[in-house]
Amino acid sequence: MLNRRVEWAVAVGMLAAPLMLRADNHSLFSSKDKGPVPDWGLTAAKTATPARVGTAGSVLLYSETVVTVDEQGHAVERERTVRRILKPQGREDGVCVAWYEEGTRINLLRGWTITGDGRQLQALEPDIGEFGDTQDAIMLSTERTRVARPPGVDxxxxxxxxxxxxxxxxxxxxxxxxQHDSPVVTESLEVDLPAGRHHAETWRGWAAVKAAEVHPGHFRWQVDNVPGLDLRLIPSVPAWRAMNGRMTVQWGDAAVEGTEAQWHAIGAWMEQLEAHKPDPTAEITAKAQALVAGAPDFYTKLSRISEYVQRDFRYFIVTRGIGGLQAHPAEQIYRNRYGDCKDKSTITISLLQAVGVTAHYVFVDTDRGVISPENPSLVGNHMITAIEVPEGEHDARLRSVVTGRSGKRYLIFDPTNQRTPLGVLPAYLQGGYGGLAAGGDSGLIALPVLEATANGTERKGKFTLAADGTLAGLVVTVHTGPVGGELRYLIKETDEKQRHDEIEHRLGEEIPGVTLESFKFVEPEHFDQPIELDYTVTARQYGRAMGALFLVRPHVVGELAAAFDNKPRTLPIELEQSGHWHEVISIALPDGFGVDELPDGANVETDFASYRSSYKVDGRTLEYERDFTVKQVLLSAERAGDFRRLESAIVADERATAVLKKQ
Amino acid sequence: MPRSRPWMLAVAVIGLLLPVSVFAQIQPPTPEELAMKADPKAPGAAAVFLNYEESTDDNINFERISVRIKVLTEKGKELATVNAGYLKKVFTISDIKGRTIHSDGSIYPLEVKPETLLVNKSEEFEVNQKVFTLPNVEVGSILEYTMEVHWGEEWAFPPTWEVQQDYFVHKAHFTFVKTKYIGGYTMFLPVLPEGAKVKEDLAGRFTLDVTDIPAGPKEEYGPPENAVRYRVIFYYSGYSNKEDFWKYAGERWAKNVNRFAGEDKKLAEDAQGLVAGAATDEAKARKLYDAVMALDNTDFSRRKTKTELKDLHLKEARKATDIWNQKSGESDDLALLYLALLRSVGIKAYAMAVTDRGQGIFNPNIFSFYQFQDHRRDVEEIVVVAELGGKDVFLDPGQRYCTFGQLSWRHAFAGGIRQTEKGTELANTPGVTYKDAVMTRTAGLTVAADGSVSGTARITLSGPEALRWREMALTDGEDETKTQFNHWLEGILPEGVHGELGHFLGLAETNSVLMAVVPLSGQLGTLTGQRMFLPYTVFTSRKNHPFVEDATRMTAVDMHFAETVKDEVDYTLPEGYAVETLPADATESLPQHAIYKTAAVAAKNVVTVNRNMARNFVIIEPGSYGQLREFYQKLAAADQQQIVLTHTEK
Structure with missing residues (x-):
């Protein structure tokens, strides 16, 4: 929204007393950095553009990253890149960027352009800016990005x-x-370690390359001819970060032999980092004890605490330097009643600890596949909680349980997800991995894919079709597990009008001309209870007279088909979530009409999903029933044929038409 | 055109010095406020403003804001976090105080020191942000905070009172004391609900008290928010009435325009060369238009930086001839170059500054040419009016690839100031008509016995939609434009049918239609034992019909431009199938505004369907929204017609 106040202030101010607004805290450019394009840049700029660059806007001709580690393990990174702009949209790649935050600094940032006609232009002070990390209204971050925009980027x-x-x-x-968005001709990483310091390297999504030891302790990896990775038009594909090639070098505690040992070391480091953060205060202990008082069983004890954290602690990120990884003390979190994922895990662990339940941190990523077993690292963007399950405790409600290498069982819980109940995991975490920080059990754990019954929707629709084609009726939907959690989020994040608009919009995409007459949520207090959404709709011209025929689509609402195409597939297929969806629709037919022909129904059975539908007439009622079960969350590319067969069947079934005739 | 670069600054800080709160006196909550669980005046609201107070004194360069908010649902908790942006070295924000009061009356003061974060920083300015979040917020809490804003003595800073917020406001109080240090007049433009009035006392203090202000509207196809929200804009002016301002300021603007587009011998010679052989003024105007269109329009490519200009020994263009020599300029530069070229071949032509309709609506009661500024690109919105064949023809040479004789929709149906033979006058530009904006979609599809289809679609575009894709190609390149076009296709094709753009025709042309050729394939028909069903047209997915959600409307509907959409699809039927029933021809209309027609015919084994929709309106007032929605609902339902084929081979 335009803030005219500022406009006028500036305008009038300029008239009244012209003022130089030079930002003078410290210059973003030092005159000592002024100079011609270095030789390495000139040499790399002569690299020919590869023949196959696809639709990329630019090509990275050369990239060299050198990390120098001192005796204390502290590192300095120098990066040199040379990029040719190929197309107009490649201009946005033609910037030089460096990041810093509290406790780090940028020593140097320089950028040049060698224009098509050979002129050299350096980014000088007017071309350099710095940006804070203020885009997200629920975040307080001290990270900064410095950007040099060399002139003449065409x-x-x-x-x-x-x-x-x-x-x-x-x-x-x-x-x-x-691997990047754009293709790369040649790139290298060098890590220069002090004498005697070990390192460990792992690769993910790219064939490992052997390092050359340039000098003792100075290692160099080089990769050539890397294709760009553009996933934008590929349907049902995992996240970009889960697909791109990457490599990790460890030189700290995790620089040990074997990925399992590395994961263990990372977990142990994380545990040390968060040590004592969850220590409960007397106030926290009193609150925890009050919450669990009278709890009849272990599950109830946990869920009272988990729901308290989910409901009463606002999500607000405060990250300052190491605060990007390290939680605030439980005392502070409890006082403010807000925090980010680390804080929410901390207060959960603290409250549990206060009532004698041990829990631990698990770092994860909200995109499945980003954390992968073969690549131990701190890559990830989220923190959740692993709660130790006592021996002999086998409550069926505790579904998201994993077993550590010691044999201990852990219930995995995401306290930041403010609506998905204890006992199950949000869909985005299922089938991924997490780094557990739990003493001897520290290491990588596979997050479970829950059985289909833990998630899904039961939908019953009862409609009446009038002779003029108007369809009216009531739909009752009952949602469990993460799907129910999403609906609870809708309630949490919107007001009444927004909810109405959202529901009517979704319905309108499936039933053109629909009017949402009424809707009602039945939201039980506890998150582990199914949530219900009931609504009544009217859709004119839903049934359509065509000569002697009268056509009606028995599947009225609730699309289940995932996006797919008919191109050859080389990347995995993302199914998003396991679950079970069941639907029964009945449509009372108008007087004087009988059924002439019904669709055949669908029946697709695979090891990862099944879909069945059936159509029948019972007296004056047309009945449609379907059942959809998804058992896996990710398929290999080789399964594309089965995936297409499944999705095509769903699309055809959702579009299928029943034919009525006047009797 | 040379312009004051400080505007850059203004653009950069737009939206920054924002709803900071300041309260003069923290009043204790009433029992009713504490107990409130829902607000009958704002049913379903996530939160409401109980009080909003804003006091500005431009003599002491001081503003104080005070806010009290009642949180009614989980969503309302988001108001506990406050981000207040400000321009460093001009403003300071201080004395932030806040507290959370639970419904039982317990108080939790803001103890965490507000953070000062960098938003962005450059050689010229630095924008910072104060951020704080109130503690221990729960549903039912009352949030209170106050804040003081100060600015330097060298600045005068009349406020804009944002009377309407994103949430219902029970009570708001605003005061403003104007500066004594600037002469002239203190003007204000109120957009207020009925009965609300700004009062001015003898001491020069303005006040406004309002109650029960509904949340600001956020509606599909709404006009720019800043044109419809309740607010009061104050400003200082040397003029006391709009007639004087637009007359005298208009004269100055016209003089600047004429100076920039002034006579130049070399330019005139070049212009004469360009129009050689053209017999009419229109033919000359077209040739010159094409010449300007061929230049680099930096709105869509890249503006040269100071460093680059220095390297190239170039100076900022001061005259049209500079633009001509550099073969490159911003949209307003190019518009004025075109003006100069027209004049140099003897065609009467005038500049017109307009408000970008995507950003605002021209208001003559605001005495400022800033209304004509494109905030996205830091250029003035200029179109050219040429007298051709005795008629005023509006032209948009600053919009690369805009068809001769048409305007970008952002400049069409827009108000502004134009030059005339006698001086200047306020005027409006014509709209884009349904004849100017035509989308034609044809497809020839061969249907197989299993319901799958293959064939080719051709989509031709003229007017604003063609201009959109062409401008995208200029900015992002053809490959990226293809990618985005394919995204767009996904939205108009039914599920199961896939289309990937083969190629564009006319992507880099000004005066022809843009055509996209798209191979199509996939599963379109659905089968029963005896029949196959085909959708009426392959181009209308169920998911792109407007006006589904809102049964009523607070603001006018602004669809930006009128348009015509013509679809023709030929289905070649598979062997063994014959047409059983075709949909009856249909017509729906929105009287005086829009018409929709469908017709289908079968000949041998080919079914041809036609679907035409012409919409001849741009803006519809809220009072007519019901009819508009009804029309689109009927249209949406009518689009679901099907062709029924019978299996003839038993």
Whole structure:
């Protein structure tokens, strides 16, 4: 929204007393950095553009990253890149960027353009800016990005960047992005370690390359001809970060032999980092004890605490330096009643600890596949909780349970997800991995894919079709597990009008011309109870007279088909969530009409999903029933044929037409 | 055109010094406020403002804001976090105080020090943000906070009172004391509900008290928010009435325009060369238009930086001839270059500054040319009016690829100021008509016995939609435009049918239609034992009909431009199937505004369907919304017609 106040202020102010608004805290550019394009840049700029660049807007001709680690394990990263702009949209790649936050600094950021006609232009002070991390209204972050925009970035130009910045002192790993949006001709990573310091390297999504030891302790990896990764038009595909090639070098505690040992070391480091953060205060203990008083069983005890955290602690991120990884003390979180995922895990662990239940941190990523077993690292964006389940405790409601290598069982719970009940996991976490920080059990754990019955929707629709084609009726939907959690989020995040609009919009996409007459949520107090959404609708011209025929689509509402196409598939297929969806629709037919023909119904059975539907007439009522079960969340590309067969059947079934005739 | 670069600054800080709160006196909550669980005046609201107070004194460069909010649902808790942006070195924000009061009366003061975060920083300015979040918020809490804003003595800072918020406001009080240090007049533009009035006392203090202000509207196809929200804009002016302002300021603007587009011998010679052989003024105007269109329009490519200009030994263009020589300019530069070229071949032509309709609505009661500024690109919105064949023809040479004789929709149906033979006058531009904006979609599809289809679609576009894709291609390149076009296709094709753009025709042309050729394939027909059903047209998915959600409307509907959509699809039927029933021809209309017609015919084994929709309106007032919605609902339902084929081979 335009803030005219500022406009006028500036306008009038300028008239009244012109003022230089030069930001003078510290310059973003130092005159000592002024100079011509370095030789390495000039040399790399001569690299020919590869023959196959696809639709990429630019190509990375050369990238060199050198990480120098000192005796204390502190690292400095120098990065040099040379990129040719190929197309207009490639201009946005023609910037030089460096990040810093509290406790780190940018030593150098320089950028040049070599224009198509050979001129050299350097980004000088007017071309350099700095941006805070303020885009998200629920975040307080001290991270900053410095951007140098070399002039003259047009197709044909080559952009040369050089930066140097320090690592946070607590970070002892380098995550090297091997694959980018745009193709790469050649790129290298060098890690220079002090004498005697070990390192460990792992690769994900890219064939490992052997390092050359340039000098003792100085290792160099080089990768050539890396294709760009553009997933935008590929349907049902995992997240980009789960697909791109990357490599990690460890030089701290996790620089040990074997991925299992590395994961263990990372978990142990995380545990140490968060040590004592959850220590409960007397106030926290009193609250926890009050919450669990009279709880009849272990599950109830846990769920009273989990729902308290989910409901009463606002999600608000405060990240300052190491605060990106380290939680605030439980005392502070409890006082403010807000925090981010680390804080929510901390207060959960604290409250549980206060009533004698042990729980631990698990770092995860909200995109399945980003954390992968073969690549131990701190890559991830979220923290959740693992709650120790006592021996002999086998409550069927505790579904998201994993077993540590000690044999201990852990209930995995995401306290930041403010609506998905204890006992199950949000769909985005299922089938992924997490780094458990739990003493001897520290290490990688596979997060379970829950059985289909833990999630889904039961839908019953009862409609009446009038002779003029108007369909009217009531739909009752009951949602369990993560699907129910999503609906609870809708209630949480919207007001009444927004909810109405959202529901009517969704219905309108499926039933053109629909009017949402009424809707009602039946939301039980406890998250582990199914949530119900009932609504009544009217849709004119839903049934359509065509000569002697009268056509009606028995499937009225509730699309289940996932996006698919008919192209050859090389990437995995993301199914999003396991679950079970069952639907019964009955449509009372108008007087004087009988059924002439019904669709055949569908029947697709695979090991990852099944879909069945049937149509019948019972007296004056047309009945449609379908049952859809998804058992897996990710398929290999080889299963594309089965996936298409399934989705095609669902689409055809959802569009199928029943034919009525006047009797 | 040379312009004051400080506007850059203004653009950068737009939306920043925002709903900070300041309360003069923290009043204790009433028992009713504490007990409130829902607000009958704002049914279903997530939160309501109990009080909003804003006091500005431009003599002491001071503003105080005070806010009290009642949280009614989980969503309302989001108001506990406050982000207040400000321009460093101009403003400071201080004395932030806040507290959360639970419904039992217990109080939790804000103890965490507000953070100062960088938003962005450049050589010229730095924008910061104060952020704080109130503690221990729960549903039922009352949130209170106050804040003080100060600015330097060298600044005068008349406020804009944002009377309407995103949430219902029970009571708001605003005061403003104007500065004594600037002469002239203190003007204000009120957009207020009935009965609300700004009062001015003898001491020069303005006040406004309002109650029960509904939440600001957020509606599909709504006009720009800043044109419809309740607010009062204050400003200082040397003029006391709009007639004087637009007359004298208009004269100055016209003089600047004429100076920039002034006579130049070399430019005139070049212009004469360009129009050689053209017999009419229109033919000359077209040739010059094409010449300007061929230049680099930096609105869509890249503006040269200071560093680059210095390297190239170039200076900022001061005259049209500079633009001509550099072969490159911003949209307003190019518009004025075109003006100069027209004039140099003897065609009467005038500049017109307009408000970008995507950003606002021209208001003559605001005495400012800033209304004509494109905030996205930092250029002035200029169109050219040429007298051709005795008629005023509106032209948009600053919009690369805009067809001769048409305007970008952002400049069409827009108000502004134009030059005339006698001086200047306020005027409006014509709209984009349904004849100017035509989308034609044809497809020839061969249907197989299993219901699958294959064939080719051709989509031709003229007017604003063609311009949109062409501008995208300029900015992002053809490949990226294809990617985005394919996204768009996904939205208009039914599930199961896939289309991927083969190629564009006319993507880099100004005066022809844009055509996209799209191979189509996939599963379109659905089968029963005896029949196959085909959707009426392959181009209308169920998911893109407007006006589904809202049964009523607070603001006018603004669809930006009128348009015509013509579909023709030929289905070649599979062997063994014959047409059993075709949908009856249908007509729906919104009298005077829109018409929709469908017709289908079968000949041998080909079924041809036609669907035409012409919409000849741009804006419809809320009072007519019901009819509009009804029309679109009928249209949505009518689009679901099917062709019924019978299996003839037993």
């Amino acid at each position: 197709p044909g130009a080559v952009v040369v960047c050089e930066s140097e910045s320090t690592f946070p002192t607590y970070i002892h790993e380098m995550n090297w992005r091997v």
